[in-house]
Amino acid sequence: MTTPTGDAARTRIALLCQFALFGIVNVSWTSRLPSLMGALGIDAAELGRLLLIGGIGSLLGALSGGAVVTRIGARATLLVGVVGHAVGFGLLAVSVFTGSVPLFLPGALINGVSSAWSNLSINVSAAAVEQRIGRAIMPHFHAMFSVGAALGALIAAGFARAGLGIGPQVVAVIAAGTAIRLLLIRPATAITLAGDRSATKGRAAAGEALSAWREPRTLLLGLVLMAASLTEGTAGTWMPLAVVEGFAAHEDVGALAYGSFVAAMTLVRAFGTRLIDRFGRVVVLRVSGGSALVGLLLFVTGPTLALAWAGVILWGFGAALGNPIATTAAADDPLRASVRVSVVASFSTVTALAAPPLLGLLAAEVGTRQALLVVGVFIVLSLSLAGAARRQVPDPAPVRTAAADV
DSSP states (O other), rough: OOOOOOOHHHHHHHHHHHHHHHHHHHHHHGHHHHHHHHTOOHHHHHHHHHHHHHHHHHHHHHHHHHHHHHHHHHHHHHHHHHHHHHHHHHHHHHHHHTOHHHHHHHHHHHHHHHHHHHHHHHHHHHHHEEEETTTOOOHHHHHHHHHHHHHHHHHHHHHHHTTOHHHHHHHHHHHHHHHHHHHHHHHHSSSTTOOOTOOOOHHHHHHHHHHHGGGGHHHHHHHHHHHHHHHHHHHHHHHHHHHHHHTOOOHHHHHHHHHHHHHHHHHHHHHHHHHHHHHOOHHHHHHHHHHHHHHHHHHHHHHHHHHHHHHHHHHHHHHHHHHHHHHHHHHHSSSTTTHHHHHHHHHHHHHHHHHHHHHHHHHHOOOHHHHTHHHHHHHHHHHGGGGGGOOOOOOOOOOOOOOOOO
């Protein structure tokens, strides 16, 4: 096991903070959607259409991110993403203060692109730190995103409890968040992937990005990440409602159930890296998938809330490591890391766009808990494709870790 050097340790801490701030910035305002609807004078259907604009921005950012990072590097991409967030949230704040829906639209689009580019940049940088240290640490970064998301929700709750609208909250969060993120950009991107070719220009960068879409392993990893994103994301969207509907429980019980899911997931992300080092990615992916599948089935079919709650915990355990493992696997070859991570991330973005409305339609027909069985199909798919995450040692500069994959 490799001990982090001073530079690696400093970069790791700066990146952990970047992941946490990314979670705070992205989640704090979505926790105030009822206030947003009131400020803009729109209903739930109109809100859904407005949020779709942000999703389209995320998709555009995910599809273009590989070429952008290859062309200008992770540091410049993160800078553009942070500044873009400031602009996008600035437009969102003005739209709230003025009640202007037209101003919300470009803000949501810019935020979507900025989120995708920021996400890709910090993940590529995290992969570089992981390779420098020589052991699995990517789940730690994703755990910090979860912590940041929880803090963002608490910040939103605090502003709501104080009777402050979403406008002042957005201004305060984005001002403080942007200032800290800008200060941390240089240390967070101090380590680059070996053989980084950020100087690639123009058509060469675009061609490199497109070529990654023709690589079978990269596409298979995209499917693994799609399953992981669906396993994690549907819990946040539908689990609270499924608890309320399925067990005639109060709304706060549904929130507590999802809180248990997040706690279980964060716990495994914080302490599960040793399992990856010891047993390898493939074994951990398969065990994780098995846990998620059993937990999901318990949640959907359990006749009592207690049994369903046990399923929630197992589901959370199983959902924890799929995303970071797939992202790390896409970055195995430092020369192709940015474009491959971009392609893999695109699958996650498509899932985030398509899954909520499709599951909503199914839930209207069969019930929310029963509709979640569809997620099990994707978990089984991920189990069958877990071998794609097996480590590929790049030539001529192999990167070794504490354990080989099985």
